[in-house]
Amino acid sequence: MVSPNGDYRDGAPSHIHIEKKKGFNWLPWLLLALGILALLLALSRCDRDDAAAVAPVDNTTAAEATPPAEVVATTPNANTATALVGTSGLGGYLAGAEPTPRTFTFEKLNFDTAKSEIRSEDAAEVNEVATTLTQYPTTRIRIAGYADARGADAANAALGKARAESVKAALAAKGVDANRIETVSGGENDPVDTNATDDGRFENRRTELVVTAR
Secondary structure: EEEEOOEEEEOOOOOOOOOOOOOOOHHHHHHHHHHHHHHHHHHHHHHHHHHHHOOOOOOOOHHHOOOOOOOOOOOOOOOOHOOOOOOOHHHHHHHHHOOOEEEEEEEEOOOOOOOOOOOOOHHHHHHHHHHHHHHHOOOOEEEEEEEOOOOOOHHHHHHHHHHHHHHHHHHHHHOOOOOOOOOOOEEEEOOOOOOOOHHHHHOOOOOEEEEEEE
């Protein structure tokens, strides 16, 4: 009740104080979130460091580490045996002025299956080639050995090389300087006959002579 002079009666307050509600404090939660984030970053960095510390495993097998036998001999126009010039024409070629290289096939020099030894019946032609080469001492040659298509590629490459080395040794034994003779393998590449018959395979077990320089 208000008195005539404006005062409140009966002990009523003269004014009312309303307390404002305090706002939510985000600071502790923000600090907690930053701490968790820092922990996650530290853990991820440790994982990367551990992965980098592990040495890479070399899964290369011994077979993969060893390069395959290289086949380096190529016979031009070797679709048939008659497409090649026989060694009987070697002397005439060396006396002329035709350019090098030039490939000659041995007319009677073949090998038994899986063998690299020169057969006695074929030695005469090797001797004739040796005689021709001694008449032209500056001539350099390459002997390429071949195999038929039976057997693994690597074995045939090695067999071709062994046959070329046999011819080189026979020429050297007849007085031809071994330093003038290079040997390579043609493996089973460039067959001059079919590999489906015994006679054809016999023709493919051969060597060829390439004049590389006069």
